[in-house]
Amino acid sequence: MAIVIDKDKCVGCSLCLQNCPFNAITMVDGKAEIGEACTACGTCIDVCPVGAISKEETKKEGVDITQYHGVWVVAEQREGKLQNVAIELLGEGRKLADDLGCELAAVVLGKNVSAIADELGHYGADKVYFADADELEIYTTDAYSKVIYEAVEKYKPEVLLIGATYLGRDLAPALAVRLNTGLTADCTKLEIDKEHMQLMQTRPTFGGNLMATILCPNDRPQMSTVRPGVMAKAEYREDGKAEKIELAATFADGDIRTKVLDVVKAVGETVSLTDAKVIVAGGNGVGGPEGFELLKKLADKLGGTIAASRACVDNGWIDHSYQVGQTGTTVKPALYIACGISGAIQHLAGMQESGQIVAINKNETAPIFEVADYGIVGDLFKVIPAILDELDKRPE
Ligand SMILES: Cc1cc2nc3c(=O)[nH]c(=O)nc-3n(C[C@H](O)[C@H](O)[C@H](O)COP(=O)(O)OP(=O)(O)OC[C@H]3O[C@@H](n4cnc5c(N)ncnc54)[C@H](O)[C@@H]3O)c2cc1C
Incomplete structure (x- = not known):
């Protein structure tokens, strides 16, 4: 979009100049003129008393969006094991591809990944683009982004989905810059706008207080990252089979600017x-x-695991890997027991899709009770031992 001024209508009142939040308007020979700082926010259109300002569609040179077809999912594998997030993206990608009436493809990179390419077919990919190379055995931004960039330039998918994992959060922006397209990070909902056949990418904003739906109308591919655990997994079909297409993975000196010397796994609990x-x-x-x-005793008894709100992580009581919520992990267990958690919107964002939610809180007005299926008003140090006692009475 670009802002244009009809010079014949402009009366030089300078109201647009005074109201522009970006100081992007100047007066030249008594007429308003739009400068480079313009973000096309449209404030000037609203304040112009004579209707001299409007928005105009701009088409970026060299991008013909009609050339782009298909939904692609970057399928993350680690040490030869397909990651769950890839299966979740295939589940979501299938819906988008069906709505767009196009193919669903997965892209997998690594060393000896041919078997994973077959597995992706069982999870609903129509095509699997795969690259096998020593340089791809361990992830580097340069190697992965080069191979996927070249594949996107050649095959032109209209949608490209990537998991918002540590790898995906590094890869996606590097790719978006190379492809000169937009990227919406941490989407919680993806839909197709059936009128314009474009991707509507929804994500929380302003600390989780608003949901923003973002479009990428002029550039392709439309790129989104999605957190693990947010989308439903694709079903495994025994008869699922994808067409396999091998991608070129050749690297010249200097293509890969970083060298992984050692991979050190985090010590301690995972x-x-x-x-x-x-x-x-x-x-x-x-x-x-x-x-x-105390929480661990209850979790062990129920065959589960403990987790935490951000407050506990910020206090240094527990590692960040246990954090649930907007800036932690999104979870969807069958049973979520929230103990001494108030229910801030950023926490709810990560757990409200759980099957059954039980809240234990001594404040009966705590917002967590609004999303809870069962609420227990009381001191968790009395309530949890009472639950443990009851569980002990039951036969194993
Ligand atoms: C950009 C942004 C991102 C964020 N991301 C996250 C996120 O990912 N995850 C997250 O959790 N938060 C996140 N937060 C922080 C969030 O806003 C809250 O501050 C946080 O969730 C509060 O944690 P809490 O419920 O444990 O603590 P509090 O709000 O302090 O609530 C403690 C609760 O415990 C109850 N209580 C106290 N003692 C007992 C007892 N003995 N027995 C029973 N109940 C008791 C109290 O009544 C109270 O309701 C984020 C904030 C921002 C701005």
Whole structure:
């Protein structure tokens, strides 16, 4: 979009200049003129008393969006194992591809990934683009973005979905810059606008208080990252089979500017919140790191894992990998027990899709009770031992 001024209508009142938030308008020979700082926000259109200002569609040189077809999913694998987020993106990608009436493809990079390419067919990919090379065994931004960039330039998908994992958060912006297109990070909802056949990308904004739907009308591909655990997984079909297309993966000296010397795995507990069926989460109300020991007893009893609100992570009581919410992990267990958690919108963003939510809070007006299926008003240090006692009475 660009702002244009009808010089014949402009009366030189300078109201647009005074109201422009970006100081992008100047007066030249008594007429308003739009400068480079313009963001096409449209404030000037609203204030112009004579209707001399309007917005005009701009078409970027060299991008013919009609050339782009198909939905692509970057399928992340680690040490030869397909990551769950790839299966979730295939589930969502299938819906988008069906709405657009196009093919769904997956892209997988690594070393010896041919078997993963077959697996992707079972999860609904019509085509799998794969690249096998020593340089792709361990992720580097340069190697991955070069291969995917060249593939996108050649095959021109209209939608490109990437998991908002550590890898995806590094890869997606690097690719978007190379492709000169837009990127919407951390989408929680993706839909097709059937009128214009374009992707509507919805994500939380302003600290989770608003949901923004973002379009990318003039550039392709339309790129989104989606967090693990947000979308429903594609179903495994025994008869699913994809056409496999091998991508070129050749690198010249200087193409890969970083060298991975060693991969050091994080020591200590690893937690997989996205796969947990039962989560017992603690908030400020647990009072300190030792409060989680009680929660752990309940989680162990129920075959689940513990998690935390950001307050506990910020207090240094527990590692960030346990955090649920907008800036933590999005979870969808069958049972989520929130203990001493107030229910801030940023926390709810990460757990409100859980099957059953039980809230234990001593404040009966805490917002967590609004999303809870069962609420227990009380002190968690009395309520949890009582639940444990009851569970102990039951046969294993
Ligand atoms: C940009 C942004 C991103 C954020 N991202 C996240 C996120 O990803 N995850 C997240 O969790 N937060 C996030 N937050 C922070 C969020 O706004 C809240 O501050 C946070 O969730 C509060 O944590 P809490 O509920 O544990 O603590 P509090 O709000 O302090 O609530 C503690 C609750 O415990 C209850 N309580 C106290 N003692 C007991 C007891 N003995 N027994 C029972 N109940 C008790 C109290 O009544 C209270 O309701 C984010 C904030 C911003 C601005």
